[in-house]
Amino acid sequence: MKRALVGILTLALVGTGLALWLSLRSRPVGAAAQQTIVLNPGQQDTEQFAPPSPGQQPAMTSDQAIAAFQGQNPGFTLPSDATAQLGNYTAATGDGSTYRYQNRLAWGFSWHQCEDALIQNPAPIPPGTDLPCTRWLFLDANTGQMLESLWQQTAASPSG
Numbered sequence: 001m002k003r004a005l006v007g008i009l010t011l012a013l014v015g016t017g018l019a020l021w022l023s024l025r026s027r028p029v030g031a032a033a034q035q036t037i038v039l040n041p042g043q044q045d046t047e048q049f050a051p052p053s054p055g056q057q058p059a060m061t062s063d064q065a066i067a068a069f070q071g072q073n074p075g076f077t078l079p080s081d082a083t084a085q086l087g088n089y090t091a092a093t094g095d096g097s098t099y100r101y102q103n104r105l106a107w108g109f110s111w112h113q114c115e116d117a118l119i120q121n122p123a124p125i126p127p128g129t130d131l132p133c134t135r136w137l138f139l140d141a142n143t144g145q146m147l148e149s150l151w152q153q154t155a156a157s158p159s160g
Contacts, residue, residue, distance in 0.1 A: 030061070030062035030083070030084030030085055030086055030107060031084075031085060031086070032051055032052050032085065032086045032087065033049055033050065033051045033052070033085040033086065033087035033108065034051060035051065036048055036049070036050040036051070037049045037050075039136065039150065039152045040152055046091075046092045046096075047089070047090065047091045047092075047148070047150065048089075048090050049085070049087045049088070049089055049090075049106075049108050049136075049138075050087055050088045050090070050103075051087055051088070052086055052087055052088055052105060053088070056088075056105055058086060058105055058107070058141030058142060059141065059142040059143075060107075060141060060142060060143070060144055062084035062086070062107045062109070064144065065107045065139045065140070065141060065144040066078055066107075066109070066139070066144070067144070068139075068143065068144025068145070069137075069139055069144050069145075069146060071144075072145075072146075073146075078109060078111075078137075079111045079113075081111050081112065082109045082110065082111040083109070083110055083111070084107055084108070084109050085107070085108045085110075086105070086106075086107055086108075086141060087105075087106065087108055088103040088104065088105060088106070089101055089103075089104045089105075089106040089108065089138045089147055089148075090102050090103055090104070091147075091148060100148070101138075101147055101148075104140065104147060105140070105141040105142065106138045106139060106140055106141050106147055107138070107139045107141050108136060108137075108138050109136070109137040109138075109139070110134050110135065110136050110137075110152075111134070111135055112133065112134060112135075113133055113134070113135035113151065114133035114151075133151055133152065134151065134152040135149070135150075135151050135152075136148075136149065136150050136151070136152060137149045
């Protein structure tokens with residue numbers, strides 16, 4: 001009986017230690033966006049990412065949203081340099097009066113990436129040019145469903 005109790009306690013301690021280790025090595029949950037970011041200002045379709053309204057809480061953490069997204073897209077791996085921000089995502093259509101998404105609570109993941117931008121705009125780029133390209137992935141903060149994935153060729157334009 002004493003051996004069984006020692007064995008159970010050992011398993012419990014190992015399990016607790018493993019859970020703690022896994023939680024410490026996971027990606028940070030993310031922070032709320034601090035200011036409104038207008039992606040690629042001046043284009044016909046405007047996307048912006050604004051701080052969440054006071055008291056707005058997501059149903060999922062950024063880790064949970066990415067896990068849900070990866071469940072539907074198993075080939076996707078979030079780059080190690082990605083940052084996560086919580087905010088309200090708005091994507092207007094070209095006419096300015098209709099929206100694909102309007103103030104949708106979302107996790108915005110961003111990281112440096114230019115490859116897609118170069119494919120879509122194959123203009124010659126001088127060697128050594130540092131391109132300010134940022135890849136964005138917006139996931140619904142309550143379901144983890146992808147809203148949009150886009151790249152930002154210019155530096156973010158804060159507004160407000």
